Amino acid sequence: MRAKNLLISLGVLTAVGLWINWDIVETSARDSIASAAGKAAVANLSGVVAGNNTRGLAAAELITLPVEVDEVSHGIFRASGVSNTFVIVTSAGNVVFDTGLIIQASEQIRKLKDAVGDNEPAKIILSHSHADHVGGTRLWSQGATQLIAHKAFEEEQRYLTELNPYLHRRNRTLFPWIPENPSTLPGLNFRGLTPDVRVDNNAPYRFTLGERRFEVHGMPGAEGADNVVLWLPDEKVLLAGDFFGPQFPQFPNIFTMRGEKTRKPIEYIDSINRLLKMDIQTLLPSHLEPVRGAALIRDGMLRIRDAVQFVHDQTVAGMNAGQSLDALMTDINLPEHLLLSQSHGKVSWAVKSIWEYYATWFHFDRTSELYATPQSAVLDDLAGVIDIEAALALIQRKLDSADPEQALLLLELLEGANPLQQLLGLRLQALEQLKARAAITGNDYERYWLESELEKYGTFYENQSEHPHVD
Ligand SMILES: [Zn+2]
Incomplete structure (x- = not known):
């Protein structure tokens, strides 16, 4: 089990x-x-x-x-x-x-x-x-x-x-x-x-x-x-x-x-x-x-304590040095002597949590963070002015080079676009890649989340094949 x-x-x-x-x-x-x-x-x-x-x-x-x-x-x-x-x-x-x-x-x-x-x-x-x-x-x-x-x-x-x-x-x-x-x-x-x-x-x-x-x-x-x-x-x-x-x-x-x-x-x-x-x-x-x-x-407790202290101190040092949260989430990793299972708590999420514990939600980064209008509010407009075929090809290239995070960001910008079927197919690929990676890093909650997303978009995909959207 x-x-x-x-x-x-x-x-x-x-x-x-x-x-x-x-x-x-x-x-x-x-x-x-x-x-x-x-x-x-x-x-x-x-x-x-x-x-x-x-x-x-x-x-x-x-x-x-x-x-x-x-x-x-x-x-x-x-x-x-x-x-x-x-x-x-x-x-x-x-x-x-x-x-x-x-x-x-x-x-x-x-x-x-x-x-x-x-x-x-x-x-x-x-x-x-x-x-x-x-x-x-x-x-x-x-x-x-x-x-x-x-x-x-x-x-x-x-x-x-x-x-x-x-x-x-x-x-x-x-x-x-x-x-x-x-x-x-x-x-x-x-x-x-x-x-x-x-x-x-x-x-x-x-x-x-x-x-x-x-x-x-x-x-x-x-x-x-x-x-x-x-x-x-x-x-x-x-x-x-x-x-x-x-x-x-x-x-x-x-x-x-x-x-x-x-x-x-x-x-x-x-x-x-x-x-x-x-x-x-x-x-x-x-x-x-x-x-x-x-x-x-005792050894286990010392390792847990030192790992949390390490992640905390690295996050604080990065904040003081003016580094972005995104960079810290990528760059802060446990050193060899402090390695621990991340099936329960995940280091990159701890970095984000510690950052927001001290600094709350304004990352001092994008002005739009300050306002209630979400990115999704402009997606329909964006879809009307982009070359969808070129965008789909770009996402496929990201997936082919095993970069599901960038593929997902692009997909989230294209949500207002058609043809929906291809977008859903690419999203399922991106989620599958992320899930395969999560199986290696071993965080259970990440896996459960990705599985719930795969289920949700898998159902959309099937419904779309039955009733293809025509503009
Ligand atoms: Zn309990």
Whole structure:
């Protein structure tokens, strides 16, 4: 199975728009609704996976796999799934870390309770507000559980909920198998959580339960501003949430294609520096498998930190030297000793993200950037004055010399022109070239985007062959 980098995207898939009074809804009723929704999702996605005819399948596969519980460290139990849910057992009550995707949560809870006993947890810690980490929170708690999250948790939860239709539409372009509309069943509402303890970035929240010591550290800049990790100082175990992304090590997602808020590079580096002060021997991420070995974990963290610092510093130096953003996106590449997988975060997109984090959207380049009239407004006029045959030949030459980026720029200028059929054919060629290149550089989101574009223009192409446009 391919690396499940898309998992993080599930973080925003299923916020709901319906608010009800949760005090009057029984946990068991919510559990039944969530459980039924989970079974329906498994049934639907089994067909999708068996058909194997769509992109972004890894998360779909993970939804269909049976949930399994294993003891990943002494007294720490993990329920597998799209996202892991952990239970840390103590003699004075249990601590839950992350509560999974709502459609898998009731199954995870049932199997974890089989392993550790049917007690209401003393505390639930949420690594961040993404949907695949908070889904089962209300199913675990009957009201006595203390909820611990970052002090920015509620604000992140607010904007993800408020912008859910926009985020859902974007996610669906990348992952076409997800439902067309966000669920509005009241039992599936997992938003609107209010933490009892809000963790600051400056000071960890420490507590002792039974024989175990716990430290919850605010670690912003990773999957948003509201990340926390759980450190068990005696066992030297770190429950990392999504701090490192779904694989370890990899270049982090400083930019998200689905369009979340900007992530702050310097905060991320600062967070890793604080993690480096811990002697982490076991890393338990909230996706996929544990990582073990202090040296391996330390080397990976150093490489991630130095890679982000390198990209940041090169971008800043280029800005100060008056170089254009386009040139920096091409020129900034990781040196040999900092090479990392870019399947999740892509360096050139990080360059653009860091640039716009500091300088926002006016690149101080084209005057037209300042005005609302888009390039597309003049394309019909342009089509009337160009030699279309010469333009088509020029694009074909760009494609023949394997320059799909220039071919695409020319095609985007010719959108108002006829014959449409040839233009669509050239665009499909350009997209195929870009997709072949993305397969080599290995960024999953780039591939998903290009596949969605190929699907869209492929359909136009077929419709055009059936009904050729005549001017
Ligand atoms: Zn996640």
